[in-house]
Amino acid sequence: MSTLFSKIYDPIMRPLEKMRMGNIRERLVSQQEGVILEVGSGTGANFSYYKNAEKVVAIEPDSSMRNQSFPKVKNAHVPVELVDASGEHLPFDDNTFDTAIGTLVLCTIPNPNRALQEIRRVCKPGAPILFLEHVRVDRPLLGRLQDWLTPFWKRLCDGCHLNRRTLDLIKQNGFRVERIDKYYKDIFLAVDARNEK
Structure with missing residues (x-):
């Protein structure tokens, strides 16, 4: 990931976070308990919302993003351990985590199928697997616009795919979808x- 993108990420996202995204993140993560894996923690936008976790193990392969998350680690309500790792190669034993969370990450991971298989491996059977992702929409005009913009957007936003069919990927990789909220x-x-093993 480029240093420039990581430096402008929080300022660009701040209006979205204040309008609604922060509330969505809080609903997604605040009630989760036990040892939690956060995949692609970025600048630590979720860290302040964890209230009941025993510990959060946050992986982030980009050193600039990790460095920006240090203040949020210090201010978190629960222990947060930052790990330099990618979603496709999680350095953890099978059945380690009680929950996995990914927010705005599967769009950027080069091999999302591999990452989802790794999440499945390291999480316990039946563990909650929670995502907040942008996806390709099925409406003709907007979907085609996402397809058209994606090559440019990937270069501008360090590999982010506007048109990834992320919900399909989640279902195809052994997770039982129990609820979908659309925004x-x-x-x-x-x-x-849920992690179906």
């Missing part, structure tokens, strides 16, 4: 799933 004209989905 911003169905572009953003909050997905509550």
Whole structure:
């Protein structure tokens, strides 16, 4: 990830976070308990919302993003351990985590199928697997616009795919989807799933 993108990420996201995204993040993560894996923690936008976790193990492969998250680690209500790792290669034993959370990450991971299989491996059977992701919409005009913009957007936003069919990927990789909440004209989905092993 480029240092420039990581430096402008929080300022760009701040209006969205204040308008609604922060509330969505809080609903997704605040009640989760036990040892939690956060995949692609970025600048630590979720850290302040964890209230009941025993511990959060947050992986982030980009050193600039990790460095920006240090103040949020210090201010978190629960212990947060930052780990330099990618979603495709999680350095943890099988059945380690009680919950996994990913917010705005599967759009950027080069091999999301591999990452989802790794999440499945390291989480306990039946564990909640929670995502907040933007996805390709099924409306013809907007979907085609996402397809058209994606090559440019990937270069601008360090590999982010506007048109990834993330919900399909989640279902295809062994997770039972229990709830889907749609936001911003169905572009953003909050997905509550379970690890089916």
